[in-house]
Amino acid sequence: MSFKFEWNAFADQPHNVAPRLERFRHHLKHVDTYLTLFTSNLHLALPVLKLYLRNLKKMYGQPVQLENAFALSVSPHEERNQEVIENLKEAGVKHSLVRIPSWEAGKLDYYGKFLELLHKNGIDFVIALLQRREDVTFSSSWKTFVEAVFSRFNKICSFYEVGHAWNRTKWGVWDYKEYLQLALPSLNLAQKYAVKLVGPAVIDFEFHLYPPTLNILAFDKVSSLLYVDRQGAPENSQFGMTTARKVSLLRAIVDSSGLRGRDLWVTEVNWPLKGTGKYSPASGKPNISEEEQANYLVRYFVICLASGHIQRIYWWQLVAPGYGLIDSRNLPWRKRPSFSAFKTMVKLLDKSLFVSKIKDKKAEIFLFNKEEESFALCWTKGPAFDLSFERPVKKVLNRDGEEISFHPQKITIEENPKYVFFS
16 A cells, blocks of 8 residues: 655655545554554563553662763754754754655765764764655665665764654554564664664654564664653643653563663654644644743653653754744744753753652652752742752752842742752
C-alpha cells in the first residue's frame, strides 16, 4: 500500500495522505501483528512492573550528575548557517541533532557543508535518518541511502538515529514489523563503517513498541520522541502517568529487554505555539503561549534528567516559526523567551549535581550543587504562594537568569521556574 508522499515544509513533517479507511483496512489485515505484540509484551508485564515500582521508589532520592545532558537540534539555513552556529554557542550547547531525509539523498553536499561547520565549531551531533513509505516498499533504496550517509559522514559523526516516528503512518511505516525490515540492514552497515546506532525513535507514549524492537535491534543508545504536549504542563498525567512516571516506566521496559542499562535519550520534544498558524505542527489544544513554552521546557528537562533515567534530551529545535526557540519568519530572527530559559538552564545546570527533591504538596523543589554553590530550582503548577526555606537565601534568579528582589523569609513560588541560591 502506497500513497504519494507530501512534505509540509512549514511544520517540518509529512502530511497525512493515507485515508483513514485505508489505514483501518491495513490494520485489520495485519491483526496477527498486534496479537504478536500483545504476546511479546505479556510475558514482560511482571518484571517490568517490579522494575517500574522500584524506579519510582528510588526516583529523586539519589544524586544524579548532569553531564552532557542538554542538547538542541538544528537544521541547515543556507546563507544563515553561521548564525545558527553562533546561536547554538550562545545557548551553551555542545550536542546537537540534524535530520537528513531519504528523499534528499541527492543533497548530501548541502548537508555536508552544515555538518562540517558544526564539527569545526566543536559541536557533536547525531544524524537522524528520516524515512517515507517508498523506503518500506522499495527497501533497496533505503539501504543505499543509509550506506551513503554512513560512508560520507562517519569521520565526523558517530551516532545515527535509524528511522523516525515510525509509529505514525504519515511517516510511511504501518506496523512494527515494517520498521524492523527498515532498520535491520543498518546493523551490518554500522559495523562496516564503525558507527553507532540510536533508536527506535518511537514517538509519544506508545511504550508497547519497545520490547519487540529492542529484542532484535541492539541499539547503542535507546531513543524516544517523548512528547507530552497534548497534556499541557509536563506535570499533567495521561492515563494516570505523569512525565516522571513515564520515564520510570520506559527505563523499566528497556532494562527488561536485552539492552539493560543502555543509555536513554529523548531525541525530540517541544511544545507548539499559539498564533503561528500553518507553521505549527499541531492544531488546537497543544498550542500554548511563548511564556508557557519557556516554563514547560525547563520543567520537562529537570523532571526527566533529575530522575536519573534519561541521560540526554534534544529539544526540537533551535530555529522554527511554529515551535522553535527562535522565530525565523522575519529578519532579524527573534529569540523567544524559551531561548533565554534554555540558555540559563544550561549555564546553571550543566555539570551540576542533582542532590534531592524536597517533598512539598504545592511546589516542585529540586536541589542542586555546582562548584561552591548550592541552589534550588523551584516552581508550582498551581497559584503562586510564598515559601520559606530552612537555609538563608542570598540570591534569586528568574527563569531567564535575571537577578530579582526577594523577601529573605519568603520566596514567591510561581509557574515560572526560579533559581534560589543559598548562603
